[in-house]
Amino acid sequence: MISIRQRDPDLLAIARRYAAVPHTWPTPVCYDPVQRWYSRLAVADDHEVWALSWLPGQGTDLHDHGGSSGAFLVVSGVLTEETVSGGVLRPHRLAAGTGRRFGRRHVHLVTNRGDQPAVSVHVYRPALRRMTRYHLADGRLRVAEVAEAGVAW
Numbered sequence: 001m002i003s004i005r006q007r008d009p010d011l012l013a014i015a016r017r018y019a020a021v022p023h024t025w026p027t028p029v030c031y032d033p034v035q036r037w038y039s040r041l042a043v044a045d046d047h048e049v050w051a052l053s054w055l056p057g058q059g060t061d062l063h064d065h066g067g068s069s070g071a072f073l074v075v076s077g078v079l080t081e082e083t084v085s086g087g088v089l090r091p092h093r094l095a096a097g098t099g100r101r102f103g104r105r106h107v108h109l110v111t112n113r114g115d116q117p118a119v120s121v122h123v124y125r126p127a128l129r130r131m132t133r134y135h136l137a138d139g140r141l142r143v144a145e146v147a148e149a150g151v152a153w
Helices: 011-019
Strands: 037-043 048-054 069-076 078-085 088-095 099-102 108-111 118-125 130-137 140-148
Touching: 011 048, 011 069, 011 099, 011 118, 078 118, 088 099
Parallel strands: none
Antiparallel strands: 037 048, 048 118, 069 099, 069 118, 078 088, 078 108, 130 140
């Protein structure tokens, strides 16, 4: 496992460092046809790093990160991130090498709409403790569920 600088302000830079050395990850990437695969790569006092794989058609619900800021980088494949703007979902296509930073209040969903598997690296500050899932109804976000770390994932 590579080391993480404890006070690195750029979470996307951390994601890029991990994405560059997948051979050092504690668990090799797996592809699960039933659900997205994920593995925590590292944890520090102020953040954590995860790898995720996405087969075509796999994705998340509309969710936030429980007050954590973050970043993610598409390592391979193509992912589509949708964010809420003006009461509707707006898609952003993210090809390999493309990343996004986001703040504490960011709500999005991410999907592999392509025909090839995808892999991404995600960094959260502080480490995820909860995630809220939402429904978008009549242009407004409605809470569907609050998931707690260690209980729902």
